[in-house]
Amino acid sequence: DVQMTQSPYNLAASPGESVSINCKASKSISKYLAWYQQKPGKANKLLIYDGSTLQSGIPSRFSGSGSGTDFTLTIRSLEPEDFGLYYCQQHNEYPFTFGSGTKLEIK
């Protein structure tokens, strides 16, 4: 299975700041990485797929980059609603696998 190493585990930032979350695959997954946001009481939200493609309806302050084994999710100008748990997931091969999650908290 492809192991996904996500960092940092926790992240604290203030509204208006920019943050980055990293995801490293144990082998090349080409461009096939997705990012999700998870918040209590809400359905998980697909933010980015294919490494850098913004899902419909997602604000442009979210962006993804990377290919091969190293990927980054960047959130510019944090809004209060952006705080929550973020996961990466490789969708290059079965079984699909997820990173361990990053908790983005308000500083």
Add this chain to the structure above:
Amino acid sequence: EIQLQESGPGLVKPSQSLSLTCSVTGYIITSGYDWSWIRKFPGNKMEWMGYISNSGSTNYNPSLKIRISITRDTSKNQFFLQLNSVTTEDTATYYCARIGYGYNFDYWGLGVMVTVSS
């Protein structure tokens, strides 16, 4: 609007079977796309469990292959998860999701928490 909703018992005894239902509204599950189960363990680890395709074929995570079954009832627009011989390590929040273009998960249910305990 596509919506998915999980339902099922919140408590299952060890060695028994866990059975969950995902009810889909806003999209016919035989129209296209594949339909998946994913779980999140205490401590936040996420695991893809398997899917049933719009044609009814299945694909399971090898780590679960001997214990898992995903089926569907097209008349009710539902699909199901059965996980046999559960242990306390199967305690998790279980999600159903649609596999969108490119094999990511574009629609999710809210999840249902299942505890395995005697």
